[in-house]
Amino acid sequence: MGEQDWRVGALSEMYRIRAFEEQSADFYRQGLLGGSLHLGIGQEAVAVGAVGALRSADQVTMTYRGRGQALAKGVSAAAMFAEMLGRSTGTSHGKGGPMHIYSPEAGAMGTNAIVAAGIPIAAGLALAAQLDESDRVVMTFFGDGAVNQGAFHEAMNLAAIWKLPLVLICENNLYSEMTPIREMVVQDDLADRAKAYAIPAAVVDGNDVVVVRQAAEEAVQRARSGQGPTFLECKTYRLVGHMLGDPEVYRTRDEVERWAANGPLVRLEASLVRDGRLTAKACEEMQAAAREEIQAAAAQALAEPEPDVAQALTHVF
Amino acid sequence: MPEMSYAQALNDALGQALANDPKVLVMGEDIGHHGGVFAVTKGLLERFGPKRVIDTPISESGFLGAAIGAATVGYRPVVELMWVDFAMVAMDPIVNQAAKTSYMSDGRVKVPLVIRTQQGAGRGNGAQHSQSLETMFAQVPGLKVAAPFEPADAKGMLMAAVEDDGPVIFLEHKLLYTRKGDVPGGRHVVPLGKAKVSRLGQDVTLVGLSRMVELAETAAKELSRQGVEAEVIDLRCLVPLDIETIRVSLQKTGRVVLVQEAHRSFGWAAEVSARLMEDSFDDLKAPVRRITSEDVPFPYNQRLEASVMPSVPKVVAAALSLCQDY
Incomplete structure (x- = not known):
């Protein structure tokens, strides 16, 4: 897969996502965002590795933590920031907000504020791809908590019986919202649940973009060639709270620091430096460039106007 | 015009829709081999x-979610929920997903989805198979809610629902499937959101939805024998709600009885009543009357069931008292 080249691009994309999430947190702290903000800091390797296996015509559904995946899929940072700020140039012209990002031209078919709700919808997108006799693949992202929702199980079964071109990416960040997932399931590996539906499954290190990408490539290939769905459990870690303001009483600072030292950006930087692909300085420069791009997108979004109040009554049906 | 049953009219609409548009799908439990x-x-x-x-x-939640996904990329699924009561395990896809996708995407993603189901009591089906839940859906912005009474409307409104670019809750009635009527052949579209005056009269207006139109029409014949001429309105849709047709009738009669099969409290009749109070107060000669089911789950025993439901005598009595007392 041209590893020498793509890992550098993957690092750059992960820097963009990190910078996007940090900028989002800044907006939130400045009081510029409504509602709650759920960040995916620490989970960038899943987004970049999995989406990296897709083509532009492929589609994804995501969760309220999924703006990094949307960015990786090609959604404009400026339009997403504008949406989060409630501006008229936002992806939904300010009517959706941070949890409702749609960009159908980029194949981003919605982040979702209801846990597991995007999975049946993704199954339907995959059914459409199958009925169209296209080789489009659909990927659905969800967290560990989603595997306890009925919608997850119903969609897994639909994907299996209809042999849908669907890749199910479970981001297991160890906490379903504010509760350890190990208290809420009996299995160590959530991928075991796929056995019940005869869906091929794998457990991968979700903080290693290389293994995520490899597993996703296999799953996408299986889907594209008509062999049906795959379930990938990507073990990762959310380095920030469930939402901004989460007191994080369910874990220790020590635990967070251990994971931070083993975070996806740190690991990819280290391996690229070790392999002589990049210098530490080059990494810093790439990160600075990503920040600059994201800050420019943020500044652009901040300058955009709010929608006319009359827009509140449109597109209801 | 051929005579068809309500079920045949719906079948004809689905056949036309499938034949006319390759993007139309029909999905649901036991709808294929069994035929529904x-x-x-x-x-x-x-x-x-x-x-x-x-x-x-x-898997109502699963296949409704899947139908939504397919709809967002150009398919037009017509999903059957075997009983409206089963929608209760699929409220997330209906209320949080289908109803809101157009708004949350500001029209960039549409959900042309029809959810066909049947509801209503009077068949001894017990508490979990007899409800009329139209108001639950009508309360959610983004859902259209249709409930045809005549076979011709069943066909025409279903064809309109399939052609609509948003989600439509299409409520059939289990006791209307064998009702016969003249049904136009070919493409027959009855726009959603238009009530129909099915009988002219000048003394009192009777408004019904779905099977309750049958009660209103029967009551109107009885009232006529007693010298009272009732106008009967088939509401046909809750969303969009055609309040104008009721207001025009009220200008003539000054009296209105709303016949609602759903439980009494917080139903569509309360909404219609409030709107008439707000906008037609000067036309009202008498208080608005509601004939509804009681606020109890539907009992199994059919005598008990009938006792808590609207009936022709209840409608007649309400209409007579309005005419006599005001």
């Missing part, structure tokens, strides 16, 4: 094949 428990989808699998007429597992 009320035979509405009979013969469609044989005519259109398993890619267009898709039997699903008993």
